[in-house]
Amino acid sequence: MSESAVQIIARGPRAIAEAAAAALDSDPLLEGATYSILEEDEDRGVWRIDAFPNDADDVRGIEAHLKSHDGLAVIVEKLADADWLAMSLSGLPPVRAGRFFVYGAHDEGVVPRNTVNLKIDAGAAFGTGHHGTTVGCLVAFDELLKRERFERVLDVGCGTGILAIAAAKTGSKVALGTDIDEPSVRIANENARLNLANARFVHAFGLNDRKVRGQGPYDLVFANILAPPLVSLSQDIKEALALGGVAILSGLLRTQERRVTAAYLSRGFVLERRIRRDAWSALVLRRVG
Numbered sequence: 001m002s003e004s005a006v007q008i009i010a011r012g013p014r015a016i017a018e019a020a021a022a023a024l025d026s027d028p029l030l031e032g033a034t035y036s037i038l039e040e041d042e043d044r045g046v047w048r049i050d051a052f053p054n055d056a057d058d059v060r061g062i063e064a065h066l067k068s069h070d071g072l073a074v075i076v077e078k079l080a081d082a083d084w085l086a087m088s089l090s091g092l093p094p095v096r097a098g099r100f101f102v103y104g105a106h107d108e109g110v111v112p113r114n115t116v117n118l119k120i121d122a123g124a125a126f127g128t129g130h131h132g133t134t135v136g137c138l139v140a141f142d143e144l145l146k147r148e149r150f151e152r153v154l155d156v157g158c159g160t161g162i163l164a165i166a167a168a169k170t171g172s173k174v175a176l177g178t179d180i181d182e183p184s185v186r187i188a189n190e191n192a193r194l195n196l197a198n199a200r201f202v203h204a205f206g207l208n209d210r211k212v213r214g215q216g217p218y219d220l221v222f223a224n225i226l227a228p229p230l231v232s233l234s235q236d237i238k239e240a241l242a243l244g245g246v247a248i249l250s251g252l253l254r255t256q257e258r259r260v261t262a263a264y265l266s267r268g269f270v271l272e273r274r275i276r277r278d279a280w281s282a283l284v285l286r287r288v289g
């Protein structure tokens with residue numbers, strides 16, 4: 001993380017915080033910035049926005065929106081150069097999501113016998129199972145597996161590979177992951193080996209890559225990326241799916257549900273389920289047209 005990285009925090013009553021969050025959400029210049037909104041203190045009715053700008057323009061834009069809402073106390077905090085890797089290796093607890101149990105090397109002794117166990121150590125790729133977006137995908141997948149099977153699965157934005165590995169370990173014949181980040185692809189392939197999972201990961205930009213198309217059509221596509229690419233990839237995700245196939249979409253905030261859902265409904269999907277975790281939301285959409 002660069003020296004100039006900051007986090008912008010705003011606190012205030014729910015209605016004002018939600019109005020400010022909606023303003024951030026609808027500003028096209030802030031599409032790359034991430035924020036969450038949560039109730040911080042139920043007794044005092046305090047809501048909190050945490051915004052993470054990517055650059056100085058984001059900082060200015062976010063601050064301007066938040067400060068224009070009377071009743072919000074806004075502070076800008078410099079983020080220390082956190083050693084995320086050291087922090088995460090220092091003992092993140094294992095995570096249970098439906099039938100899945102995600103654990104790191106330090107949890108070897110506590111792995112249950114009756115779960116699908118995914119060994120994913122924290123490292124330079126995203127996806128240890130501790131983030132609400134990943135948990136949402138695993139919970140959604142677990143629910144679907146109670147009544148159907150998915151032979152061919154694609155994981156767009158694989159990070160550590162956790163989702164495709166979960167698919168391979170629950171019987172998918174094809175479990176292919178892609179990422180625009182080359183180191184993540186390397187880590188995901190290594191994780192597949194460690195988990196004895198028949199999952200494969202390739203470096204690709206978008207779904208039109210030959211390596212991705214060649215294995216389709218898919219019965220299930222995971223995409224845990226951000227709301228803007230989820231919207232812009234909606235047609236490609238539709239084309240990658242067989243009719244009746246399912247998209248599990250995550251990486252979007254609750255406040256972005258409507259925008260992402262609308263893009264998929266207009267392309268012949270129906271919304272089957274929505275799983276909310278912290279400020280995040282995961283959507284289960286089925287291609288019916």
Ligand SMILES: C[S@@+](CC[C@H](N)C(=O)[O-])C[C@H]1O[C@@H](n2cnc3c(N)ncnc32)[C@H](O)[C@@H]1O
Binds near residue numbers: 127159161206
């Ligand atoms: C939030 S992480 C998800 C990791 C993992 N799938 C999980 O659920 O924990 C998002 C990943 O998507 C990748 N990514 C972002 N935009 C992408 C795109 N348009 N196509 C493919 N990968 C993308 C990032 O490099 C990152 O590794």
